[in-house]
Amino acid sequence: MKRNSPTVLDEQRGAYRPTPPPAWKPRTDPGPLLPDPEPYRVLGTEGALKADPALLRRLYAQLVRGRRYNAQATALTKQGRLAVYPSTTGQEACEIAAADVLREQDWLFPSYRDTLAAVARGLDPVQALTLLRGDWHTGYDPREHRIAPLCTPLATQLPHAVGLAHAARLRGDDVVALALVGDGGTSEGDFHEALNFAAVWQAPVVFLVQNNGFAISVPLDKQTAAPSLAHKAVGYGMPGRLVDGNDVVAVHEVLTEAIQRARTGGGPTLVEAITYRIDAHTNADDATRYREDKEVEVWRGHDPIALLERELTERGLLDDDGKQAAKDEAETMAADLRARMNADPVLDPMDLFSHVFAEQTSQLREQAAQLRAELDAEAENDTHNEPGGTGR
């Protein structure tokens, strides 16, 4: 048998030889979508010289106010005026930048931690704290300020932001939605679904992940195996960006660029801001159980206010008077907040039935009547028991 003569087996193989598969190529060049592995920074670099001094001063005043706001709200929990307060001490740069980059017509979608961003956007601090004080779930009309209700279930606000941005675009309105989420929230299914929808619809939405190191006690390396959270963007077909979350100017720039892209039809962006939660998760949390003081100290050395203060001082844009003025202004805000939060809210229990449906069902009317009767009986008792009342 000659070596090259085809065997029976070869003939069979020939009969089954597969046709070549259709040519495959990636749908999108992943290169431009991939985040720069080094978080973007501006403060302390050449780039800072380009920043507008008026913007820097505004951000500084806002950061100082924000820090004071966090301290005041935390104090209010100790006085029992707030049930709970998830502080953003250490994360103020993200919160302030997020509020500052939005135009009036844009929408902010905050998570439960982002009271400060809502306040920085112009919401009355007392209205912003209603949820945490416990008199109502949302203390404001979302449409009035274009701030969605502070969202407690993790990541569920993200598809809302996508839907709203999509709806605005369908209507031809120039509106961008900016949605905030924590590092832990990126593990939720809604995060995935929202990013996927946003990219498929090319919705004008920006996702800002505040990676503050922990989801309550769980550190990032137990949350994800991805190189960074910003890397997740590539899989959806949107750009991912990494930024130093304590560098307010850098966050501001990256978000501005992302919002600009969204506004001009370029679709969504995922931004990961590397920051750190200085306070515990909430006042109910014991952070010493899961992290070392040493680690906190390192981050204190990279404080968002100090970073900007140094830049402004070195450039002669801020002196002691300027610092004092910002402090005084923050103090006034805190005093006002304290005073107003110390007044007991006036609640109407009948409100329990007022906003379940547009039209009350007969079932709710019956239950409302029952509560009304109970309240009347209570009031009756109270008048009888008052000193000098007829009951005595």
Added chain:
Amino acid sequence: MTTAAVKPATMAQALGRALRDALAEDPTVHVMGEDVGTLGGVFRITDGLAKEFGEDRCTDTPLAEAGILGAAVGMAMYGLRPVVEMQFDAFAYPAFEQLVSHVSRWRNRTRGAMPLPITIRVPYGGGIGGVEHHSDSSEAYYIATPGLHVVTPATVDDAYGLLRASIASDDPVVFMEPKRLYWSKSQWNPQTPTAVEPLGRAVVRRPGRSATLLTYGPSLPVCLEAAEAATAEGWDLEVVDLRSLVPFDDETVCASVRRTGRALVVHEATGFGGPGGEIAARVTERCFHHLEAPVLRVTGFDIPYPPPMLERHHLPGVDRILDAVARLQWEAES
């Protein structure tokens, strides 16, 4: 209304027509879901809508129920009226968190400042020989959630009228479509579907004197058949179609039970924790002195929905209903 000439032959067509009319009349209405565009939905309810109104008004979404409903929340926040199709009962579960944590309470949370007029269409129930996850009766989950209307038509006319009303409602409505009846012809009320029924009213489908069958959706035709069969045994059964579980029409239900003195609830959903328990309790609380017998229930068994070759043993059928009717001839145990 532009529907005077409509004569749909099946419930599926009536539902499609309702969507079409709503899209035509109100530019804020948007239909969205999996396969609702080019394909027209796996049940073809949305057939032709994408072609007529464009893909922005009838949108094929990515395959993600939480994403669909979550995006609908944002769209409703911006003033649109999304009508969402969940492909099958058991595939609505991924969207449960959006439904329970957000959709149902948004109006309440915002003190009425921001209603969410979303209609969530859920094809539900068995009897179609579906494999697992295609036959659940999930209505008990929805009625247990404050802030949702839960509506379920049983006739061709109601399919049209109730869907129109649901889309027009400023509150979220879970619109349960008995898929077993999708292809049923307009046999109970042959008139053209021009009436938009207000939500929350039950209706007497068959007047009778000796007992009331309280039912809805896929079990209505079974109850009507049972009522016919019962005449042979001297029973004159009244059949009430609830049409809406939330709001619940206590008035119509109690008026009927007071007339007949006996009541039997019939539904496919499981009995334990099912809607029947709530209904029986309401009737007992309100009509105790008129009752000649305890309120009875005929329901699906308390089991995961069975495989298709066994489902006939699970579903409440005429015989099981007639047995229960016989038990309504209550005599205190001696």
